[in-house]
Amino acid sequence: MRGGFLPPAILIAALGVALAFIPLRRALIAAGVMAIVALGTWWIGPPARWIEPIFVGCWLSVIATAALVHRPLDLPSASFLAAAANAGLWAGAVIAVAGKASDLAIALPCVLLLVVGRPIVVRGWGIGVKVLASWLTAVAILATMVSLTPTPGYKPDHME
Numbered sequence: 001m002r003g004g005f006l007p008p009a010i011l012i013a014a015l016g017v018a019l020a021f022i023p024l025r026r027a028l029i030a031a032g033v034m035a036i037v038a039l040g041t042w043w044i045g046p047p048a049r050w051i052e053p054i055f056v057g058c059w060l061s062v063i064a065t066a067a068l069v070h071r072p073l074d075l076p077s078a079s080f081l082a083a084a085a086n087a088g089l090w091a092g093a094v095i096a097v098a099g100k101a102s103d104l105a106i107a108l109p110c111v112l113l114l115v116v117g118r119p120i121v122v123r124g125w126g127i128g129v130k131v132l133a134s135w136l137t138a139v140a141i142l143a144t145m146v147s148l149t150p151t152p153g154y155k156p157d158h159m160e
Contacts (some may be wrong), residue, residue, distance in 0.1 A: 005103035007058050007143070008038075008091035012110040014066040014136045015087040020117025020129055021072035022080055027118070030084035031111045037085050041092025042104055051097045055143075058090040062140035066133040069126075 015034060019027035046054065065083050068075065095103045117129045 004099050005106040007055065008094050008103065008107040009110045010136055010139060011058055011062045011065065011087050011091050012107050013113050014062045014133065015084060016111040016113030017117055017129055017133045017136065018065055018068035018083060019080065019114040020121050021069055021126065022077070024118055026077055026080065027114045030080045031114065033081055034084040034088040034111060035108055037088025038092040038104065038108065041089050042096045045096040046093050048097050054090070054093045054097055058094050059140045059144040061086055061090045063137050066137045069130050069133040
């Protein structure tokens with residue numbers, strides 16, 4: 001789960017799942033904000049020495065973004081715009097330090113889960129979308145723990 005398109009794709013998918021719970025017009029605006037911020041962050045490119053904090057920030061953002069599905073009606077609309085900007089920031093940063101431009105082209109369309117999830121939520125079957133958000137949260141927790149805990153094979157140890 002280091003580099004490439006997968007961490008940003010999971011983050012952007014979590015955003016798409018969360019956006020399925022708000023009106024489509026607002027969701028599309030938030031998706032546009034995410035894409036612009038992701039492209040801008042990738043283009044500016046943070047320093048490569050920030051790779052560890054960037055990965056932890058990405059995975060923590062997956063958790064926070066996926067959590068939006070649990071109380072979407074209690075949140076102001078601006079919170080979804082903030083979540084979109086946050087997702088774009090971390091996705092662009094991960095690809096800038098540990099990926100290539102084509103990874104951004106693969107990850108950005110994951111926000112289209114909102115198009116699939118929105119009709120499901122409107123029909124009253126939002127629990128299925130929440131299950132997907134929970135799965136994304138579990139993946140993010142595991143990835144965060146692996147990056148924070150010295151695990152053989154992931155970080156240098158005393159034997160190397």
